[in-house]
Amino acid sequence: MTTMTRYQISDADRKWIDHIRQQPVGIQPPEVIRLLNRLRGEAIEGKYCLVIDRPHKEWVVAEMQGRGKPLKYHNIRVSSREEGEWEIFKLRWYRHTGETLT
Amino acid sequence: MLKITGYSDQISVAPGDKIKFMVNCEHPEYQAQIVRVVSGDLNPEGPGIIEETIDTPVNGTYAGRKQEIYAGSYAMVPSSAPLETLGSFSVQVMVWPTTPRKGLQGLVSKWSTKDNSGFALVIDESGGVAFMVGDGNGGVASVSIGKPMVEYEWYLAAATYDADTGTITVRQEPQFEYPTIDDAGAAEEKVSVAPAMNKAPVMMAACYGGDTPRGDAAIGTNHFNGKLDSPAIVAGVLSRAESAQILAGNASTTLAHRTIAAWDFSLDIAETTITDASSHRLHGKIVHLPTRGVTGYNWTGEEMRWKHAPEQYGAIKFHDDDVYDSGWDVDFELTIPDSMKSGIYAAHLLAGEDRNDEEYIPFVVRPAPGKEKKVCFLFPITSYKAYANEHFATDPWPAEIMTHRAIELDKHHIFLNEHREYGHSLYDRHSDGSGVHISSRLRPVLNMRPKAQTMLGGDGSQLWQFNADTHLTVWLEKMGYDFDVITDEDVHYGGTDVLAPYSVVLTGSHPEYYSKSMFDAVFDYTHQGGRLMYMGGNGFYWRVSYHTSAPGVIEIRRSEGGSRAWAPKSGEYYTGFTCEYSGLWRRQGRFGPNVMAGVGFSAEGFDISTYYRRNPDSFDERVKFMFEGIGSEELIGDFGLIGGGAAGLEVDRVERGFGTPPHALCVASSENHTDTYLVVVEDILFNLPGCGGQENEFVRGDLCFFETPNGGAVFSVSSMAWIGSLPWNDCDNNVSKLTKNVLDRFVDPTPFPVEKKPAPVMRDCYSWRVQGATSAAEAAE
Numbered sequence A: 001m002t003t004m005t006r007y008q009i010s011d012a013d014r015k016w017i018d019h020i021r022q023q024p025v026g027i028q029p030p031e032v033i034r035l036l037n038r039l040r041g042e043a044i045e046g047k048y049c050l051v052i053d054r055p056h057k058e059w060v061v062a063e064m065q066g067r068g069k070p071l072k073y074h075n076i077r078v079s080s081r082e083e084g085e086w087e088i089f090k091l092r093w094y095r096h097t098g099e100t101l102t
Numbered sequence B: 001m002l003k004i005t006g007y008s009d010q011i012s013v014a015p016g017d018k019i020k021f022m023v024n025c026e027h028p029e030y031q032a033q034i035v036r037v038v039s040g041d042l043n044p045e046g047p048g049i050i051e052e053t054i055d056t057p058v059n060g061t062y063a064g065r066k067q068e069i070y071a072g073s074y075a076m077v078p079s080s081a082p083l084e085t086l087g088s089f090s091v092q093v094m095v096w097p098t099t100p101r102k103g104l105q106g107l108v109s110k111w112s113t114k115d116n117s118g119f120a121l122v123i124d125e126s127g128g129v130a131f132m133v134g135d136g137n138g139g140v141a142s143v144s145i146g147k148p149m150v151e152y153e154w155y156l157a158a159a160t161y162d163a164d165t166g167t168i169t170v171r172q173e174p175q176f177e178y179p180t181i182d183d184a185g186a187a188e189e190k191v192s193v194a195p196a197m198n199k200a201p202v203m204m205a206a207c208y209g210g211d212t213p214r215g216d217a218a219i220g221t222n223h224f225n226g227k228l229d230s231p232a233i234v235a236g237v238l239s240r241a242e243s244a245q246i247l248a249g250n251a252s253t254t255l256a257h258r259t260i261a262a263w264d265f266s267l268d269i270a271e272t273t274i275t276d277a278s279s280h281r282l283h284g285k286i287v288h289l290p291t292r293g294v295t296g297y298n299w300t301g302e303e304m305r306w307k308h309a310p311e312q313y314g315a316i317k318f319h320d321d322d323v324y325d326s327g328w329d330v331d332f333e334l335t336i337p338d339s340m341k342s343g344i345y346a347a348h349l350l351a352g353e354d355r356n357d358e359e360y361i362p363f364v365v366r367p368a369p370g371k372e373k374k375v376c377f378l379f380p381i382t383s384y385k386a387y388a389n390e391h392f393a394t395d396p397w398p399a400e401i402m403t404h405r406a407i408e409l410d411k412h413h414i415f416l417n418e419h420r421e422y423g424h425s426l427y428d429r430h431s432d433g434s435g436v437h438i439s440s441r442l443r444p445v446l447n448m449r450p451k452a453q454t455m456l457g458g459d460g461s462q463l464w465q466f467n468a469d470t471h472l473t474v475w476l477e478k479m480g481y482d483f484d485v486i487t488d489e490d491v492h493y494g495g496t497d498v499l500a501p502y503s504v505v506l507t508g509s510h511p512e513y514y515s516k517s518m519f520d521a522v523f524d525y526t527h528q529g530g531r532l533m534y535m536g537g538n539g540f541y542w543r544v545s546y547h548t549s550a551p552g553v554i555e556i557r558r559s560e561g562g563s564r565a566w567a568p569k570s571g572e573y574y575t576g577f578t579c580e581y582s583g584l585w586r587r588q589g590r591f592g593p594n595v596m597a598g599v600g601f602s603a604e605g606f607d608i609s610t611y612y613r614r615n616p617d618s619f620d621e622r623v624k625f626m627f628e629g630i631g632s633e634e635l636i637g638d639f640g641l642i643g644g645g646a647a648g649l650e651v652d653r654v655e656r657g658f659g660t661p662p663h664a665l666c667v668a669s670s671e672n673h674t675d676t677y678l679v680v681v682e683d684i685l686f687n688l689p690g691c692g693g694q695e696n697e698f699v700r701g702d703l704c705f706f707e708t709p710n711g712g713a714v715f716s717v718s719s720m721a722w723i724g725s726l727p728w729n730d731c732d733n734n735v736s737k738l739t740k741n742v743l744d745r746f747v748d749p750t751p752f753p754v755e756k757k758p759a760p761v762m763r764d765c766y767s768w769r770v771q772g773a774t775s776a777a778e779a780a781e
């Protein structure tokens, strides 16, 4: 399965970057839901995720490679879920737009 | 990666019973101790890990050894004289392949992969039918059609071997023609290799790869994915016409006398046996429970229920990742001492250098008969089984859209993704993409563990099923309640008498899967004076079957509709185990979750949870006891360990149209869910915009109460997150207070006052919430 939404990210979505950084999870405006559906709906091959290293304390960013296949770990450690959401968002933003967020 | 895993033969035992533990340990040794599990939540905001070590004779150090699961189902017939003295012979079977291009797959074989001896009708690397013979001395010959079959289509696969001339013929005959697809063929070749008559069993949907280390079971190799129907072995070289007669079951007397075996899978659909209809009676068995009661090559579509036309249901669907019983050797056995009080226990195993590799094998200790307490937690093993070893996070479907949170992987997820031989849950798909219909507990169930986190469990503790339910047991314990634990499997086998001793029965957070026997027992309990506290969401939802002879395993067909991970094929809505119409309980006559609990599944989402607000019904005298100490404007449960609120994950609502009793009170409702929460699909006729939590009236959970005949009562929280708020702030909070008010009143044998009133006008979902049993104006007085 490839990504499930046809929505294409454009410059108009840049205005939500800060919002998503502040509040990646929770009640969202419709445009943010549309944007996040695109990013969160990526295919399982290459899908970013957080591996629990120390429960509720530390996570490692990884990429899934498909059913039955081992994970590919990234050298990114985070100490909160919010931080993990932001790291994944940055990777996905780069993947979709070519732009590196800091 | 996990290096220690295990399971037990029993899930529920009483004092005096024995329970066996089977362990796979890649470390040289491990330490075992029996613990009572009180709380399994690692969240620092929560109650923490609480367990009590129990001194038992099995506590100690054991040698580690690797034990494997040989997954993949097949049918097997022991070797016998008629099968070992074949001269010229023919083999045939109807085949419906789902992964023809997967590689070599056994269809009907008497082939040993140890010395490449015997014969095998197979699908070969080309994706088409082939016939292999091997002499056991290195000589192997194969004749292949070489044309791939179309997935999900029926074919006749047939081969003959002429011992006099060494000629092999093979046929691949599609039963449906697609004009531009070249998938039919016949081949004939003379070979110089004669098949050795070995002692290997006849294997269907696999080849024989030797015996398991213990030697009492075969290891299947070259597993086939798909359906087989009407396999047969006949002496001599069959003509095409004779082959058709054998298939149709109308062989002449002469031809019938030549039949070595003609297995008719329709004769014992609900069993673990297969029957040879020929006079040789070469019966066999199925291993790892392939799916039966599935449509055969000759299904016309006129009958939907296999009992009505078994001759059209003579197929078995095999999967290379089916697993029923892991069949491991026993490591230790515990006899439950009289001193072990009823509760949730586990064999806690520790291994590795600093003992940081660990495994828990949970089980329940029931009270000794006659020693029951007043309160009972009904451990929903049937629903835990449904979710056993789920692969939500790692299989290809849009899981993260469902949660709108980043996917978090716990160590068991990573292990299970790569160790498919540990089997799947009823939410997963087999390697061929078809939905998993059957799930057993006779394997390590790695998500049914203290400390396990799961992505569906909402922001916060992220717990689901077994570990989530420890929020309830830790609360009962901290609040000083004495309670028993029994499993719903006990209720399935024992019926309502198992529940009868209790004043109050509490469910877990998600008792979703119910057999008929379980449903009847709990329903009758509530009508015989019993008091039920339904402590979760989306309960009493799916109807499942227990196998009648194989223990610890359930089957589902997610028929017709419902919020579901897959859909069964048409004609396959009745379980193979019992021929019950499986699917939503709400489609089953007078039953359904609303009839049982006053509420039924209404919406789900897995990000953050919300709170409840009191409705006019909450001021009714009948529920005064419930709100003692709770203010009229107070929000209930705007805090918690599961998503940060008491209303979340899966939530239920009152709905008279689905069977909510007309006198039920809807005392509080949740509101302001995120748009990740959506109305359940079974409530959608036309798809319309506005199905999310910010807009839709159906996206809510309802606290519901009603009296039942003979002094009974039902209280429903209608949310999976509710019990996650109980331990909040050391159990000092309004969810805890309200639950305690109800439990104390339910334990009190005083009957609920019942004042007869005229039947009310039928209310819809909306007016139920805002208007109440009386009018809103009256309530405001």
Ligand SMILES: [Fe+2]
Pocket: B510, B512, B538
């Ligand atoms: Fe569920």
